[in-house]
Amino acid sequence: MSKKPTANTEKKATPAAAVNDFAKAPINARLTKEGKIELHRKMVRIRRFEERSLRAYQAKKIGGFLHLYIGQEAVAVGCCSLMGANDHVITAYRDHGHAIAVGMETKPLMAELYGKSTGCSKGKGGSMHYFDPSRNFWGGHGIVGGQIPLGVGLAYGVKYKGLKGAAMAFMGDGAVNQGAVHEAYNLASLWNLPVVFVIENNGYSMGTSQARSSAGALAQRAAGYDMEWGQCNGHDVYEVRAMMDVFLTRARETNRPSTVEIDTYRYRGHSVADPDNTYRSKQEIEEYRRTKDPIQVFQERLLAEGVLDESLIEKIDNEARTEAELTAEFAEASPFPTPDDIQKDVYWESDHPAERKSEGRLFFD
Amino acid sequence: MPVITYREAVRHALAEELERDTNVVVMGEEVAQFNGAYKVTEGLLARFGPDRIVDTPISEAGFIGMGIGASMLGVRPVMELMFWSFYSVAFDQILNNAANVRYMSGGQINCPIVIRGPANGGTNVGATHSHTPENVLANHPGVKVVVPATAYDAKGLLKSAIRDNDPVFFLENTMLYGEKGEVPTEEYLIPLGKADVKRVGKDLTIVTYGRCVLHSLAAAAVLEKEHNISVEVVDLRSIRPLDIDTVLASVGKTHRVLIVEEQKPFASVGSQLAYMIQREAFDELDGPIHRLATVDAPAIYSPPVEAEQLPNPQRVIKAALAAMA
Numbered sequence: 074m075s076k077k078p079t080a081n082t083e084k085k086a087t088p089a090a091a092v093n094d095f096a097k098a099p100i101n102a103r104l105t106k107e108g109k110i111e112l113h114r115k116m117v118r119i120r121r122f123e124e125r126s127l128r129a130y131q132a133k134k135i136g137g138f139l140h141l142y143i144g145q146e147a148v149a150v151g152c153c154s155l156m157g158a159n160d161h162v163i164t165a166y167r168d169h170g171h172a173i174a175v176g177m178e179t180k181p182l183m184a185e186l187y188g189k190s191t192g193c194s195k196g197k198g199g200s201m202h203y204f205d206p207s208r209n210f211w212g213g214h215g216i217v218g219g220q221i222p223l224g225v226g227l228a229y230g231v232k233y234k235g236l237k238g239a240a241m242a243f244m245g246d247g248a249v250n251q252g253a254v255h256e257a258y259n260l261a262s263l264w265n266l267p268v269v270f271v272i273e274n275n276g277y278s279m280g281t282s283q284a285r286s287s288a289g290a291l292a293q294r295a296a297g298y299d300m301e302w303g304q305c306n307g308h309d310v311y312e313v314r315a316m317m318d319v320f321l322t323r324a325r326e327t328n329r330p331s332t333v334e335i336d337t338y339r340y341r342g343h344s345v346a347d348p349d350n351t352y353r354s355k356q357e358i359e360e361y362r363r364t365k366d367p368i369q370v371f372q373e374r375l376l377a378e379g380v381l382d383e384s385l386i387e388k389i390d391n392e393a394r395t396e397a398e399l400t401a402e403f404a405e406a407s408p409f410p411t412p413d414d415i416q417k418d419v420y421w422e423s424d425h426p427a428e429r430k431s432e433g434r435l436f437f438d
Numbered sequence: 439m440p441v442i443t444y445r446e447a448v449r450h451a452l453a454e455e456l457e458r459d460t461n462v463v464v465m466g467e468e469v470a471q472f473n474g475a476y477k478v479t480e481g482l483l484a485r486f487g488p489d490r491i492v493d494t495p496i497s498e499a500g501f502i503g504m505g506i507g508a509s510m511l512g513v514r515p516v517m518e519l520m521f522w523s524f525y526s527v528a529f530d531q532i533l534n535n536a537a538n539v540r541y542m543s544g545g546q547i548n549c550p551i552v553i554r555g556p557a558n559g560g561t562n563v564g565a566t567h568s569h570t571p572e573n574v575l576a577n578h579p580g581v582k583v584v585v586p587a588t589a590y591d592a593k594g595l596l597k598s599a600i601r602d603n604d605p606v607f608f609l610e611n612t613m614l615y616g617e618k619g620e621v622p623t624e625e626y627l628i629p630l631g632k633a634d635v636k637r638v639g640k641d642l643t644i645v646t647y648g649r650c651v652l653h654s655l656a657a658a659a660v661l662e663k664e665h666n667i668s669v670e671v672v673d674l675r676s677i678r679p680l681d682i683d684t685v686l687a688s689v690g691k692t693h694r695v696l697i698v699e700e701q702k703p704f705a706s707v708g709s710q711l712a713y714m715i716q717r718e719a720f721d722e723l724d725g726p727i728h729r730l731a732t733v734d735a736p737a738i739y740s741p742p743v744e745a746e747q748l749p750n751p752q753r754v755i756k757a758a759l760a761a762m763a
Contacts, residue, residue, distance in 0.1 A: 195545070197544050198544065215534075219531065220535075221503075222501075222507065223507035223531075223535060225504045226505060226509070233463070233489075233513055234512075253503060256500025257504070260494075260504055420540070420580060430602070430629055431632075437714075
C-alpha cells in the first residue's frame with residue numbers, strides 16, 4: 074500500500090507483504106480447517122469445470138467464445154471468500170471462476186454454455202454473461218472495462234442505502250486503458266464509494282503483453298485519483314485474502330475505494346479461438362505451471378499444515394471431476410429455449426403483464 | 439388551471455417523485471449547485487439536499503454507468519444529460535448495459551433508471567450538440583423512449599417514467615423549456631405508450647412528436663384557414679412503446695398521412711412509422727405516405743439557415759400540400 078507513490082516507490086509494498094507468512098494474516102489465521110479445505114475445493118471445482126467446458130467446446134457443444142479461468146483460480150476464490158451479506162461482485166467476460174467462487178451451482182453454468190433453457194441466464198447470456206443477483210453477483214460483462222462504472226454504482230447503492238458493505242469490480246490488465254475505468258476511478262474516489270477495483274493481471278490483454286499495451290504501472294495509476302492501491306501475487310490464495318481483507322475492510326469501514334493488482338496467469342489462450350502460439354512461449358506457461366500453480370501451491374501448503382492428506386486430495390479431485398461430468402450430462406439432457414422465448418426477459422413490464430402500466434407496442438416486427 | 443412552463447413541469451415532476459420515493463435521486467452535470475444548465479432542476483438542491491441532488495463531473499460514461507449499477511440495487515436514479523447529444527460518450531453504458539442486462543441475465547435484473555435531457559436542434563450550436571437520437575435509442579429492445587411536446591405531457595410522462603421498472607430515456611427540448619401550458623395542481627400520470635390527438639381533423643393525418651407537434655399545429659391552423667384542409671395532428675408522445683393504434687385510427691379517418699419529425703431521414707422514427715402504416719393500413723391510404731424530416735446533413739450552424747434545415751411551420755405547410763396533391 075502506498076498513497077501517492079513517488080516514481081521509485083517499492084513495487085510490492087502491500088500491507089500483505091508486511092506479513093512474511095500470509096497464513097498468519099489475521100483473516101487467514103481465523104480460518105477453520107473446513108474453511109481451508111473449502112478454498113481448495115472451490116479452486117479444484119473451477120479447474121475441473123473449465124476443463125470439462127473446454128472439452129464440450131471442442132466437441133462443438135458450445136458456441137461463441139469461451140474464456141477459460143484456468144491458472145487464475147486463487148484470485149476469484151480468495152477475493153470472493155471474503156464476501157459478507159452486503160458485498161457485491163461484478164466482473165468481465167472471463168467470469169466462470171467468479172460465478173463458482175460466489176457459490177453458483179455449476180449445472181446451470183454449464184447449461185448456459187450449451188445454450189439451454191436451464192442455464193443460469195436461460196441460454197440468453199452465454200459464457201460471458203453469467204449473473205446471480207441472489208448471490209450479489211452482477212455479471213459477467215462482455216465489453217472490456219464497461220462493467221467498472223456499474224461496479225461503482227453497486228458501491229453507490231450500498232452506501233446510499235446506508236448499508237455496510239463493499240463492491241469488488243474485477244477487470245483484466247487490458248481494461249486499465251479504457252476510459253470508462255478511469256471515469257469510474259475518479260467518481261469512486263471523489264464520492265468516497267466503497268469499491269475495490271481488482272485488476273487481475275495475467276500479463277496479456279488478448280495477445281498483447283502488458284509491456285506492449287500499458288505505459289507505466291497499472292495499480293499505481295490509482296494514486297493519480299488519490300486512491301490507495303496495492304499489489305500482490307495471485308497464485309497464493311492466502312496472499313490474495315490477506316491483501317484483499319485490508320482493502321475490503323477499509324472500504325466497508327470508511328467508504329474509501331482502492332485499486333489492487335493481483336498478478337496471475339492464464340494457461341490457455343485468451344479464448345478458445347486463440348491458438349496461443351504467437352505471443353508467448355510454451356516454456357513460459359510451463360514455468361508458471363510448475364512453480365506457481367495456485368492449486369498445487371495451496372495443496373502443498375495444506376498438506377504441510379496437516380489439513381489435507383493424499384486421500385482427501387484425491388477425494389476432492391474425484392468429486393470435482395464427477396461434478397463437472399454431471400454438469401455436462403445435465404446440460405446435454407436439458408432443452409434449448411424455444412423461439413417463443415426470444416422475446417421474454419426483455420422488459421420487466423412485458424414479463425409482468427398484470428402490473429404493466431404503459432400502453433402501446435413494446436415489440437416490433 | 440395554472441399555466442406553467444415546460445421547464446417548471448419537468449421540475450415539478452422531479453420534485454413530486456423525490457418527495458414520494460426516497461430511492462429517487464437526481465444526478466447530472468450542474469444539476470445541484472448551479473441549479474441546472476437549463477434551470478430545470480432549480481431549487482431542488484435547497485429542498486432535497488446533496489444526497490438526493492448530486493452534481494457529477496463531466497464524465498458521462500462514468501456517471502451514467504454508475505447510475506445503471508445503482509439501479510440494479512433498487513436505487514431509482516434520474517440522470518440528466520446536459521444534452522442528449524452526449525449520449526455517444528456513454529453509448530456502451532446506455533445501450534449495452536442498461537438495455538441488455540435484463541436479457542443477458544435471463545430476466546433476473548432490471549434497471550429502473552431514467553436518463554433525461556434535451557435532444558434538439560435549432561439553437562445554433564452546430565452538429566455535435568444537435569443530435570436527436572430517439573431512433574437510435576428505440577432500436578434497442580429493452581429500453582423505452584419518450585419525447586414530450588407540452589408542459590402537461592412532460593410532467594405526467596416523467597412521473598410515469600420514474601416509476602417504471604425498465605430503463606426510460608426521456609428526450610426534452612431546449613426550445614420548449616420556455617413554452618407554457620396548463621398543468622393541473624392535483625397529481626396525474628400519463629402512461630407511456632399512449633398517443634394524443636392534439637388536433638382533430640378529417641383530411642390529412644400528421645403523425646409527429648416533440649417540438650414538431652407545435653410546428654404541425656401552427657401549420658394546421660394555416661392549412662385550415664387558407665387552404666381549407668382539415669388536419670388531424672397525432673402526437674406520439676412515446677416512441678417505444680408505440681401507440682400505433684391511435685395512428686391507424688386516424689389514418690382510417692383521413693386516408694392521407696404526413697409524418698413530421700426532427701430526425702435525419704435515413705432509418706428514422708418516421709421510417710418505422712411509414713413501414714407500419716403501409717403494412718397495417720394499406721387499403722386505407724389514398725396516396726403515398728409523405729414525410730418531412732430534417733434536411734439530410736449534419737446540423738448547420740448558420741442561424742437563419744438552421745431554421746430551414748429543421749422542420750418549421752412553412753415547411754410543414756408545403757409538405758402537407760404535397761401530401762394532399
